[in-house]
Amino acid sequence: MIDILIAEDQTLVRQGLKFMLETAPDFRVTGEAENGKQAVELCERNRYDLILLDIRMPIMNGLEAGKIIRENNPTVVILMLTTFNDTEYALEALKNKANGYLLKDGDATELIKSVKSALKGGLALEDQVAAKVVPSLLERQVAVKEIDSQLTPREIEIMTFIGKGMNNHEIAENLFLSVGTIKNHISTILMKLSLRDRTQIAIYAIKHHLVDESM
Template identity: 35%
Template sequence: MATRVLIADDQRLIRAGLKMLCESTDDIDVVGEAADGAEAVRLAAELRPDVILMDLRMPGVDGITAIELVLSARADTKILVLTTFDDDDHLYPALSAGAAGFLVKDTDPDELICAVRRVADGDFVLSPHVLQRVVSQAVSARSFGRRDPVELTAREADVLPLVVEGLSNQEIADRLHVGVTTVKTHVGNLMHKLGAGNRVQLAVFGYQRMA
């Protein structure tokens, strides 16, 4: 079944381009467009999309507030932020509000389509350079991580550095020549063993382990 996507952006050309990109695939359907946060919240309740592509700077209700309102009404909606601004003042509020991913608007079109599929599948996505910044800041602040040693299987030890690189489950599967279901199992086991609440924390723990 196709992933149902709602596009929320105050620029008509951006919405048109995103719609054209999404609808060039066989497994993604654009079910609606919103020009501001208030409309995004209304359409999210009305159309029940699987994924919302959410801009952050919009008139009236901004993207951060819209994320909070959408998720308070329907927590299983996946929201992928797509913004021009990747600074900390935009990144961390978006993640705190519950965004399932954060990409900049100059992301490669194929990467964007991959990100929509990943968040729809329950994955967590950050632009690679954003992920590395989050990891570095977290390690510097010592804000995440467990210090006690954790024993990993050989395959888990292969998977963890690739998570740190920001690779998707499919990319890890391709790199290791295993099935994507196998990778999902290993990632789940790693999150449990290392006490990671999401993929970003897992990347932080992996970075600390390899340091």
């Protein structure tokens, strides 16, 4: 049997997903959570083969919960659920090593098909999600390769944070580094790319698809 945890804050949606999944004879929902924090706590106490996480939940969202669960459970299959066909959510979920990204308005047949694919090692992406995500991923890979030869992975990471509008203190907290170290990295980035200031770094990061241009 495949033991499944569903984390979804809307009771009716959660029950609907449970009903659809359990139409498959080898699936059983053995855990339910109303938010990401509860999902993380349940995963600390119990073993699951598959976890379905809603993206938008109170207290702790699905992206945060998925990242924590993945760190503690490297082999568990994690699928993200949402009603929002949003490229950035999908990219963030995949970056956190989720096994797929599904829209909640799918039918039972498609849901079960996607789950079985993920359990076999596949990447479960519904067609309309894949149509947006795959081109975006390819664009970002090309863009990163263009600057990989000039910058270190840490410098690229800091550029991304600057592109998202973070200040030095926020970047330092995210990377567990000192503000002084961040300032030194920024100085190196400016020199390597012949840029004038952090505003130009932010623009560079957006143009090279390190950050979503809509942000």
